[in-house]
Amino acid sequence: MTNSPVLVWFRKDLRISDNPALHAAAQMKKPILPVYVLDDENAKDWRLGSASRWWLLRALHALNKKLDGNLLILSGKADDVIPQLVATHNITHVYWNRCYEPWRTARDTKIKSALTQSGATVQTFQASLLWEPWEILKSDQTPYRVFTPFYRKGCLPHSEPRAPLPAPPSLEFFQATQGLSTSQLEKKLLPQPLQPRWDIKMEPYWESGEDGAAKQLEKFLLHGLKNYKDGRNFPNEEYVSRLSPYLQMGEISPHQVWHAAKHAGLELKSERDLDHFHSELGWREFSYYLLYHFPTLPTEPFNARFNDFPWADPDPKILKAWQMGQTGYPIVDAGMRELYETGYMHNRVRMIVGSFLVKHLLIHWHHGENWFWDKLVDADLASNSASWQWVAGCGADAAPYFRIFNPILQGEKFDPNGDYVRRWVPEVAHLSNNVIHKPWESSNPPAAYPAPIVDHDKGRARALNAFQQLKDAA
DNA sequence: TGCCTGTTCGA
DNA sequence: CGAACAGGC
Numbered sequence: 001m002t003n004s005p006v007l008v009w010f011r012k013d014l015r016i017s018d019n020p021a022l023h024a025a026a027q028m029k030k031p032i033l034p035v036y037v038l039d040d041e042n043a044k045d046w047r048l049g050s051a052s053r054w055w056l057l058r059a060l061h062a063l064n065k066k067l068d069g070n071l072l073i074l075s076g077k078a079d080d081v082i083p084q085l086v087a088t089h090n091i092t093h094v095y096w097n098r099c100y101e102p103w104r105t106a107r108d109t110k111i112k113s114a115l116t117q118s119g120a121t122v123q124t125f126q127a128s129l130l131w132e133p134w135e136i137l138k139s140d141q142t143p144y145r146v147f148t149p150f151y152r153k154g155c156l157p158h159s160e161p162r163a164p165l166p167a168p169p170s171l172e173f174f175q176a177t178q179g180l181s182t183s184q185l186e187k188k189l190l191p192q193p194l195q196p197r198w199d200i201k202m203e204p205y206w207e208s209g210e211d212g213a214a215k216q217l218e219k220f221l222l223h224g225l226k227n228y229k230d231g232r233n234f235p236n237e238e239y240v241s242r243l244s245p246y247l248q249m250g251e252i253s254p255h256q257v258w259h260a261a262k263h264a265g266l267e268l269k270s271e272r273d274l275d276h277f278h279s280e281l282g283w284r285e286f287s288y289y290l291l292y293h294f295p296t297l298p299t300e301p302f303n304a305r306f307n308d309f310p311w312a313d314p315d316p317k318i319l320k321a322w323q324m325g326q327t328g329y330p331i332v333d334a335g336m337r338e339l340y341e342t343g344y345m346h347n348r349v350r351m352i353v354g355s356f357l358v359k360h361l362l363i364h365w366h367h368g369e370n371w372f373w374d375k376l377v378d379a380d381l382a383s384n385s386a387s388w389q390w391v392a393g394c395g396a397d398a399a400p401y402f403r404i405f406n407p408i409l410q411g412e413k414f415d416p417n418g419d420y421v422r423r424w425v426p427e428v429a430h431l432s433n434n435v436i437h438k439p440w441e442s443s444n445p446p447a448a449y450p451a452p453i454v455d456h457d458k459g460r461a462r463a464l465n466a467f468q469q470l471k472d473a474a
Numbered sequence: 475t476g477c478c479t480g481t482t483c484g485a
Numbered sequence: 486c487g488a489a490c491a492g493g494c
Binding site for chain 2: 233347348351355390399400402403404405406409410460
Binding site: 402 | 493494
C-alpha cells in the first residue's frame with residue numbers, strides 16, 4: 001500500500017504551476033497518477049462546443065508533455081471512471097481542484113462521497129476562482145446581485161488573492177494502464193468526419209498550453225496593460241489580454257494573472273489601468289458567483305419579468321446572416337467573422353453583435369449563447385450565460401433594455417479608421433473612413449456586400465416597442 | 475459599458 | 486449652427 005499512487009484528477013486546471021491539487025500531491029512523496037476524464041455524458045446540454053474541443057485537444061497534449069507523457073486520458077462518466085481507478089490501484093488519496101458549474105458540483109459531490117465511503121481520502125482545492133462563491137454574501141447572508149458592491153464590498157475586503165504556487169520541482173509518476181491514444185482522443189474531440197476541418201483555421205492564431213498562456217500574459221503586461229482602461233475599447237488595438245481561453249481551460253490561473261498584473265501595474269505606475277484590469281477578473285468571478293447561486297442562469301432569465309418577453313420567431317435565414325457575418329453592418333459582420341475565423345472576438349465587439357442580435361433582430365439570447373458556446377475558444381458556461389443575459393437586459397446588473405447600441409456609431413467611435421472592419425470585411429476595404437461603417441451611403445457601394453438586413457431606426461423602434469409591451473404587462 | 479431629441483447658449 | 490446638456494426610452 002505504501003507505494004499506491006495519489007490520484008490527481010485534472011479538469012479545468014490543465015497546468016502544473018499554481019496547481020494546488022498537484023502541489024499537495026507532490027508533497028505526499030508518493031507516485032502520482034494524473035488523470036483527465038472526457039466526461040461528455042454528465043455535461044449533457046453543455047457538452048463542450050467545437051472550438052472548445054479543438055482547444056482542449058491541444059491543451060491536453062501540452063499538459064501531457066509537462067507530465068512527461070504520464071497523463072492518463074480516459075473517456076466515460078467520471079462517476080464510474082474515477083472510483084474504478086481508485087479501486088483498481090488501491091488508491092488512498094484523491095486530489096482535485098474545485099469546479100463550479102452546477103453539473104460539475106453535483107457530479108463531484110457524488111464522487112467525493114462514494115470515495116470517502118470506500119475509505120479514500122479526498123481533498124479539493126481552490127484553483128480557478130479568487131473568491132469562493134459561498135464566502136461572499138451580503139450582511140443579510142443572501143448573495144449579491146449587483147457587480148460593484150459584490151466586488152468592492154464583498155470580494156476585495158474579504159481577502160487578497162493568495163500568491164501563486166510554484167510548479168513542483170520534480171514529479172514521480174505511477175505507471176498505470178493505457179488510456180486513450182492520441183488518435184482515439186482526436187477522434188473523440190474533433191468533428192467527424194474530419195473533412196472539412198472548420199477548426200484548422202484557428203491554428204495560426206493561438207499557441208496552446210501553459211507556455212502559450214505565460215507568453216500571452218507577458219505580452220499583455222508589456223504592451224497592453226499601460227492604457228488598458230481606454231485602449232481596451234478599440235478592437236483593432238492590442239490592449240486586451242486575450243487570456244480568456246487559457247483561463248477557461250486552466251492553462252493559467254486567475255491568481256497568477258492577478259499577481260503578475262499587480263506587479264507590472266505598480267511598476268508602470270498605472271494604478272488606474274491595473275484596477276480596471278483586476279475588475280475585469282472580478283467580472284469573471286461575478287459570472288461564476290451568479291451561476292453558483294442561481295444555477296438556472298444558462299437557461300432562465302435572471303430577471304423573471306423577461307419570462308414573457310415577445311421575442312421574434314427566429315427566421316433561420318436572418319440568424320444565419322448574423323452567424324456568418326452577413327448583416328450588412330460592417331462592425332457586426334467583422335466581429336462575427338473574427339469569431340468564425342479565430343475562435344475569439346474582441347470584447348467591445350461582443351457587446352455590439354450581442355445587442356444587434358437581441359435588439360435589432362429581436363432574436364432570443366439563447367441563440368446567441370448557443371452560437372458563442374460552439375464557436376468561442378473561451379466558451380465558458382458562467383461568463384457566456386451571464387454576459388448574454390447582461391446584453392439582453394434580463395441579467396444581473398444588466399444594461400437597461402433601452403440601451404441599444406447603434407452599430408454605425410459604435411463602429412465610428414471604436415474603429416474610427418475602419419482598420420478592424422477592413423481586416424475582416426474585405427468587401428468594404430476600399431471605402432473611405434466617412435462611409436466605411438455605413439457602406440450603403442457610399443457613392444460606390446460594394447457589389448458583393450449585403451444591404452442591412454434591418455434598418456437601424458426600425459430595428460431600434462421595434463425593440464423599444466417590445467420592451468414597452470413588457471412594461472405594460474407589468 | 476447608449477442613443478435620440480429638444481433646448482439653450484454663445485459664436 | 487455646433488456644442489453642451491437634460492430627460493426619456
